[in-house]
Amino acid sequence: MDEKQYALNRELAQMLKGGVIMDVTTPEQAKIAEEAGACAVMALERIPADIRAAGGVSRMSDPAMINGIQEAVSIPVMAKCRIGHFVEAQVLEAIEIDYIDESEVLSPADDIFHIDKTRFKVPFVCGAKNLGEALRRINEGAAMIRTKGEPGTGDVVQAVSHMRMMNSAIAKITAMREDELFNEAKELQVPYNLVQYVHDNGKLPVVNFAAGGVATPADAALMMQLGADGVFVGSGIFKSGDPAKRAEAIVKAVTNYKDAKMIADLSKNLGEAMVGINKDEITLLMAERGI
Amino acid sequence: MVIGILAVQGAFIEHEEIFKKLGADTIQLRQKNDLDRHFDRLVLPGGESTVQGKLLKDLGMFNILKEKIENGMPVLGTCAGLILLAKSISNDTRAYFQTLPVTVKRNAYGRQLGSFHCDGEIKGLGTFPMEFIRAPYIENVASGVEVLAENNGKITAARYKNQLGLSFHPELCNDYRLHKMFMEM
Numbered sequence: 449m450d451e452k453q454y455a456l457n458r459e460l461a462q463m464l465k466g467g468v469i470m471d472v473t474t475p476e477q478a479k480i481a482e483e484a485g486a487c488a489v490m491a492l493e494r495i496p497a498d499i500r501a502a503g504g505v506s507r508m509s510d511p512a513m514i515n516g517i518q519e520a521v522s523i524p525v526m527a528k529c530r531i532g533h534f535v536e537a538q539v540l541e542a543i544e545i546d547y548i549d550e551s552e553v554l555s556p557a558d559d560i561f562h563i564d565k566t567r568f569k570v571p572f573v574c575g576a577k578n579l580g581e582a583l584r585r586i587n588e589g590a591a592m593i594r595t596k597g598e599p600g601t602g603d604v605v606q607a608v609s610h611m612r613m614m615n616s617a618i619a620k621i622t623a624m625r626e627d628e629l630f631n632e633a634k635e636l637q638v639p640y641n642l643v644q645y646v647h648d649n650g651k652l653p654v655v656n657f658a659a660g661g662v663a664t665p666a667d668a669a670l671m672m673q674l675g676a677d678g679v680f681v682g683s684g685i686f687k688s689g690d691p692a693k694r695a696e697a698i699v700k701a702v703t704n705y706k707d708a709k710m711i712a713d714l715s716k717n718l719g720e721a722m723v724g725i726n727k728d729e730i731t732l733l734m735a736e737r738g739i
Numbered sequence: 740m741v742i743g744i745l746a747v748q749g750a751f752i753e754h755e756e757i758f759k760k761l762g763a764d765t766i767q768l769r770q771k772n773d774l775d776r777h778f779d780r781l782v783l784p785g786g787e788s789t790v791q792g793k794l795l796k797d798l799g800m801f802n803i804l805k806e807k808i809e810n811g812m813p814v815l816g817t818c819a820g821l822i823l824l825a826k827s828i829s830n831d832t833r834a835y836f837q838t839l840p841v842t843v844k845r846n847a848y849g850r851q852l853g854s855f856h857c858d859g860e861i862k863g864l865g866t867f868p869m870e871f872i873r874a875p876y877i878e879n880v881a882s883g884v885e886v887l888a889e890n891n892g893k894i895t896a897a898r899y900k901n902q903l904g905l906s907f908h909p910e911l912c913n914d915y916r917l918h919k920m921f922m923e924m
Contacts, residue, residue, distance in 0.1 A: 482789060488787075
């Protein structure tokens with residue numbers, strides 16, 4: 449991937465800002481998501497809550513199923529590959545996916561190495577729970593970052609914690625003397641120029657979305673008020689009682705995330721939210737995969 | 740001069756930063772109440788046109804903004820913004836403001852792997868850096884529409900009275916001449 453392509457890939461993420469990216473498993477769900485105002489969809493065979501329930505090994509989705517979703521909607525289509533599984537990524541690039549999520553939601557294929565994303569033309573989004581992880585993924589070629597959160601739980605606590613950790617690390621670097629940045633680069637295990645960028649600009653060099661546990665309009669607005677550029681909603685929509693209505697409400701809550709009165713109205717009569725499990729009740733912490 | 744920037748979804752902050760550098764005041768238009776505030780010009784940014792179009796209608800902003808455009812308020816639409824302005828979309832049954840008498844094709848260069856950068860010529864400005872991101876182009880224009888740029892035979896910039904529509908994203912480059920041109924429209 450040359451510099452110009454990387455710029456185009458970062459810029460596509462910029463176009464998604466202020467929007468909601470929704471997990472979908474069928475063309476019908478993709479259409480519901482698009483009609484509800486999703487700015488992109490994530491095509492996957494099972495949403496994280498079901499992956500969690502099923503256990504076993506979770507892999508890239510069937511390309512035929514992804515093709516079906518690509519044909520059903522006009523908005524960007526993303527899909528997940530396993531951490532380090534560069535052939536799954538090659539396959540997703542071959543079917544012209546708009547964005548690849550190298551995702552801890554699937555079973556990792558490599559317990560040390562992430563994909564060298566600079567070798568691809570197609571853009572990648574990666575999860576991160578702190579600034580070091582985010583900058584390491586960016587150094588590997590990620591054009592977009594999202595918090596890991598804890599997928600498939602409907603519990604927003606981890607996404608909040610990851611966003612706050614990232615924000616406070618950015619604030620700390622912004623306040624540093626220039627001669628302290630060399631050591632910070634060493635601590636974070638990232639190149640100096642990325643630390644310098646954060647120091648000079650007070651933000652990541654790519655768009656940063658919230659993901660992992662968002663289930664309600666208020667959850668989405670919470671992540672936006674904490675500084676997210678946009679929101680991924682995985683299990684939260686199609687595991688709820690009235691997916692179309694909840695999806696629409698979350699989209700509007702992201703647009704008007706500071707308007708509590710509107711969020712109150714949007715939160716009314718949404719039906720059953722996904723049941724949710726909290727992180728102390730689960731044995732598998734997906735956020736610990738790929739650091 | 741106050742520039743109202745549609746801020747329901749997409750890359751609106753990028754426009755805002757450029758207009759501020761050029762000395763204009765800006766306001767973000769996120770909901771109906773924001774339209775009561777004073778602004779002289781309107782910007783429709785890049786993003787997803789399906790999302791922006793839906794939110795414009797659901798949030799009660801659509802008719803008010805359409806009327807402002809029809810009454811002559813200068814408007815700049817980039818990428819998704821161009822789609823919102825277009826009279827019709829050749830590969831989509833949806834249509835939005837329909838104030839700019841052109842037909843556009845959505846995602847005309849294909850998916851993200853078809854996105855590209857090039858330098859193109861803009862009438863009256865010369866060479867300009869252009870970012871095309873899952874971009875539309877203009878397939879045909881009605882009489883009275885001035886074609887400002889073409890790339891490989893496809894129209895990528897056009898002006899009609901108070902409306903300026905672009906397939907590409909001047910808000911993503913460091914060249915502010917199009918923004919200046921819009922402020923003088």
